Amino acid sequence: MTEAVSRPTLEAVAARAGVSRATVSRVVNGGDGVREPLAERVRRAVEELGYVPNQAARSLVTKRHDAVAVVIAEPEARVFADPFFALQLRGISKELTAHDNQLVLLLTEGRADHARVARYLAGGHVDGALVFSLHLDDPLPGLIRRAGVPTVFGGRPDWSDGDGAPGPVYVDSDNRGGARAAVRHLAGLGRTRIAHITGALDQTSAVDRLDGYRDVMGDADPRLVLESDFTAGGGEQAMRELLDRCPDVDAVFAANDLTALGVLRVLRERGLRVPEDVAVIGFDDVLPVAEECDPPLTTVRQDIEEMGRLMARLLLGGRTEDGGVGERPDPAAPGVVLPTTLIRRASA
Numbered sequence: 001m002t003e004a005v006s007r008p009t010l011e012a013v014a015a016r017a018g019v020s021r022a023t024v025s026r027v028v029n030g031g032d033g034v035r036e037p038l039a040e041r042v043r044r045a046v047e048e049l050g051y052v053p054n055q056a057a058r059s060l061v062t063k064r065h066d067a068v069a070v071v072i073a074e075p076e077a078r079v080f081a082d083p084f085f086a087l088q089l090r091g092i093s094k095e096l097t098a099h100d101n102q103l104v105l106l107l108t109e110g111r112a113d114h115a116r117v118a119r120y121l122a123g124g125h126v127d128g129a130l131v132f133s134l135h136l137d138d139p140l141p142g143l144i145r146r147a148g149v150p151t152v153f154g155g156r157p158d159w160s161d162g163d164g165a166p167g168p169v170y171v172d173s174d175n176r177g178g179a180r181a182a183v184r185h186l187a188g189l190g191r192t193r194i195a196h197i198t199g200a201l202d203q204t205s206a207v208d209r210l211d212g213y214r215d216v217m218g219d220a221d222p223r224l225v226l227e228s229d230f231t232a233g234g235g236e237q238a239m240r241e242l243l244d245r246c247p248d249v250d251a252v253f254a255a256n257d258l259t260a261l262g263v264l265r266v267l268r269e270r271g272l273r274v275p276e277d278v279a280v281i282g283f284d285d286v287l288p289v290a291e292e293c294d295p296p297l298t299t300v301r302q303d304i305e306e307m308g309r310l311m312a313r314l315l316l317g318g319r320t321e322d323g324g325v326g327e328r329p330d331p332a333a334p335g336v337v338l339p340t341t342l343i344r345r346a347s348a
Helices: 010-017 021-028 036-049 055-062 076-081 083-098 112-122 140-147 175-188 204-217 232-245 257-269 304-316
Strands: 067-072 102-107 128-132 151-154 170-173 194-197 251-254 279-284 298-301 335-338 341-343
Touching: 010 021, 010 036, 021 036, 067 083, 067 112, 076 083, 083 102, 083 304, 102 112, 112 140, 128 140, 128 304, 140 151, 151 304, 170 175, 170 204, 170 304, 175 194, 175 204, 175 251, 175 279, 175 298, 175 341, 194 204, 194 232, 232 251, 232 257, 251 257, 257 279, 304 335
Parallel strands: 067 102, 067 128, 128 151, 151 170, 170 335, 194 251, 251 279, 279 298
Antiparallel strands: 298 341
């Protein structure tokens, strides 16, 4: 048997500080109109008693929950296997923590989960949502819009809100420019049969990277482009198919580092040397994947953690004067595109 421990109440804090309950409530909830000497007495009493505000009651007063939903439109197995998501979540978490906000993680295993996520967002549990890894036919944006929740998207959206309304607020990297830099580097090495193994082409990041490849390669042999899914297994499968159809390939630009990892495995399996026979470049610069590849991977770096930070910052930047989140986060800056950098290692 454990003995229940009573929690300090607002009244106990008021008695310790020698002020009214209303004064304590204003200080605890960040309100104005309390002289600094009184506010300091309240803060000291809160610390001495170990008072923790009741979040439900506080939400009724402040009209906010100090919680933000992070919605990842991918199944659990993909999210926890890909270090990209861990980096983005770390950036989001750091920014939310700095503003004393909680992160609520929502994953979608399939279409059946979309309605559940929409109901949760519409239920007034969070102050806003950060949504990423959307697919082109995903109903989530429409469901979230109808839920009326302030939202920032990770990745360039493929839609507009229409009717002259401001476009969706988003944070992305220069996927197309990064892809151009990768392919130009391969061409500069004297490679002429440069292939591209794409990511899932129902995502704008994969489409942009394919467009960057085509910007440099122009009317290259269409057999040199194979669609994959941003996973190491998908990279392996695509690379085997590529070697079967184009055995003279001498360079591969992979849509991300995990895809490149699969490519390197198959090249080693087929007895081909990297970079002597086939040069390989990835995208993301996810550590330790890129550095621990054999050989270490030349790749395009995007600042994934900073993308997460900026998403959270844009959402929190839409706070209203009373501390809540406004109808739309930072409408003056609907899209932020971060630069990318080619990181040269031994694979190309």
